[in-house]
Amino acid sequence: MTPRRQKRLVIVLALVLGLGATVGLILYALNQNMNLFYTPSELINGKPDGTKPTIGQRLRIGGMVVKGSVERDPKSLRISFKVADIGPSVTVIYDGILPDLFREGQGIVAQGVLINPTTVKASEVLAKHDENYMPPEVADAMKINHKRLQYTEEQLQGK
Numbered sequence: 001m002t003p004r005r006q007k008r009l010v011i012v013l014a015l016v017l018g019l020g021a022t023v024g025l026i027l028y029a030l031n032q033n034m035n036l037f038y039t040p041s042e043l044i045n046g047k048p049d050g051t052k053p054t055i056g057q058r059l060r061i062g063g064m065v066v067k068g069s070v071e072r073d074p075k076s077l078r079i080s081f082k083v084a085d086i087g088p089s090v091t092v093i094y095d096g097i098l099p100d101l102f103r104e105g106q107g108i109v110a111q112g113v114l115i116n117p118t119t120v121k122a123s124e125v126l127a128k129h130d131e132n133y134m135p136p137e138v139a140d141a142m143k144i145n146h147k148r149l150q151y152t153e154e155q156l157q158g159k
Contacts, residue, residue, distance in 0.1 A: 039063055039141040041087035044118060048144065053114050061090060061120055062109040062137060070104055083108065085141070094122040101127035 001009075037060045038053065046052040053059050066089050069082035077096055081104075082089040092110050102108065102125065112122035 036060070037062065037137045037141070039085045040083055040090040041085050042141060043090050043114075043120075044088045055114055055116065057114050058112070059114060059120070060109055060111045061092070062107065062141075063090075064107050065102070065104050067104045083110070088118075091119045092122050092125070093119065094125050096125075098125055099127040103127075 036053065036057075038047070040061065040063050043053065043059075043061060061083060063083040063085045066082040066084050069089070071080050073079070078093070079095075079098065080091055080093045083092055084090070092112070093115075094110070094112075107128040109126045110120060110122040111124045111126075112120045115121045
């Protein structure tokens with residue numbers, strides 16, 4: 001191999017390795033910042049494909065605030081409340097000022113970190129803007145969970 005071809009080969013290999021490293025780092029960074037959406041039922045029971053979030057994973061959870069579950073700390077801005085869809089509820093802990101539209105019985109989406117299998121420490125809480133609106137992800141997930149719940153009830157009854 002001539003020195004000129006050898007030099008070209010080294011340059012091409014360096015470019016390919018550099019491009020590969022760049023793509024790998026981008027994918028790693030995107031994976032670290034990805035927030036998967038869960039309903040309370042999916043968080044506890046797992047998604048239909050069997051995946052469950054791990055402790056410390058960043059995620060978004062959406063559902064309705066359970067009536068009578070809001071507990072405020074009188075000495076700070078810390079608040080905890082339960083969020084449910086059609087199944088079990090999940091506790092959300094938030095330290096900050098809640099949106100004006102936040103109240104019991106309303107739909108919310110919280111973004112945060114899973115600190116134990118049924119508790120999310122939220123960094124952001126979003127409230128829906130009117131009584132008829134529900135985020136499409138929440139509505140779809142609730143429909144799927146409702147169908148799955150009906151199916152299991154029919155199985156239990158032997159139909």
